[in-house]
Amino acid sequence: MRILIAEDERMLADAVATRLRAAAHAVDVVGDGASALEHLDVNDYDLLVLDRDLPIVHGDDVCRALAAEDERPRILMLTASGTVEDRVRGLSLGADDYLPKPFAFAELEARVAALGRRARAAAPPLLERAGIRVDPHRREVVRDGRYVPLSKKEYAVLMELILARGGWVSAEQLLEKAWDENIDPFTGVVRVTILKLRRKLGDPPLIETQPGVGYRIP
Numbered sequence: 001m002r003i004l005i006a007e008d009e010r011m012l013a014d015a016v017a018t019r020l021r022a023a024a025h026a027v028d029v030v031g032d033g034a035s036a037l038e039h040l041d042v043n044d045y046d047l048l049v050l051d052r053d054l055p056i057v058h059g060d061d062v063c064r065a066l067a068a069e070d071e072r073p074r075i076l077m078l079t080a081s082g083t084v085e086d087r088v089r090g091l092s093l094g095a096d097d098y099l100p101k102p103f104a105f106a107e108l109e110a111r112v113a114a115l116g117r118r119a120r121a122a123a124p125p126l127l128e129r130a131g132i133r134v135d136p137h138r139r140e141v142v143r144d145g146r147y148v149p150l151s152k153k154e155y156a157v158l159m160e161l162i163l164a165r166g167g168w169v170s171a172e173q174l175l176e177k178a179w180d181e182n183i184d185p186f187t188g189v190v191r192v193t194i195l196k197l198r199r200k201l202g203d204p205p206l207i208e209t210q211p212g213v214g215y216r217i218p
Contacts, residue, residue: 001046001116002177005029006036006062007078008055016049019105020112024139024152026180033057037065044176045073047115049108050095052079060093067094074115078103129162130206130217143201153178154197157190161207161217170214 003020007013008031017027028043030036033054040048040062048066052059059077066072077095079086087098096118097111127134133142139155141148150158156178160169171190179189194215198207208216 001112002026002044002180003028003047003049003112004036004039004043004045004073005049006031006033006054006059007049007051008032008053009051016105016108019109021152023109023113024156025112026156026178028180031055033059033062036062040066040073047112048073048075049112050075050077052077052081060089063093063095074118076108076111076115127159127162129165132158132162132201132206132217134159134162146202148200148202150197150200153189153193154200157193158197161215164216166216166218168210168214168216173214 003025005013005017005020005027007016007029010031013029013031017029020027028039028045030039031054034056036048036050036054037057039045048062050059050062054062059079063075063077066075074097075095076097076099077093078099078101080101087100091098096115099108099111127136131144132148134140136159141150141155141158157174160174160177174190174193178193194207194209198205201207206217208218210216
């Protein structure tokens with residue numbers, strides 16, 4: 001998933017980002033509500049991890065602004081206050097889930113994964129296409145009975161291709177989903193990752209390329 005973390009406690013934000021990147025998510029981090037709204041206006045995020053007590057623009061106002069939109073990311077709201085009244089208020093503003101601080105990283109990761117499943121059509125426990133079997137929970141890939149070791153980015157790209165169900169996925173879409181905002185949009189990283197992925201998946205080649213259109217697994 002492409003995730004935005006809006007959290008003004010920088011050490012906490014960086015720790016959360018590190019854990020989520022280790023789970024093959026593309027993560028951007030901002031420290032105030034105004035920056036969060038700017039990023040949300042420019043980028044297509046699947047999930048927003050939103051601290052409620054943000055400076056400049058309060059987290060409640062960020063949540064209200066998103067709730068008014070037809071298409072928006074899922075929102076996991078974080079707060080130092082965990083009373084029932086606060087949880088009810090946060091959910092009533094449009095948050096999809098609510099996690100009081102301090103929290104265990106394992107619980108945060110589990111809630112992010114659950115919101116990710118709700119953000120797109122439910123996927124079966126195992127994904128299969130063209131002889132490839134993917135276990136999303138273990139992040140394991142097998143082709144024709146052979147285990148295929150992949151890097152986090154290779155796995156993220158493969159997942160986007162499989163979830164497209166034979167449709168074309170552009171390089172821009174892959175950059176949007178598998179990398180964060182710091183990536184150079186003119187870089188050849190997508191092409192290089194596709195080449196590595198093809199090599200690891202082996203013969204016969206599975207990933208088709210159409211210049212100007214993108215990539216697909218038919």
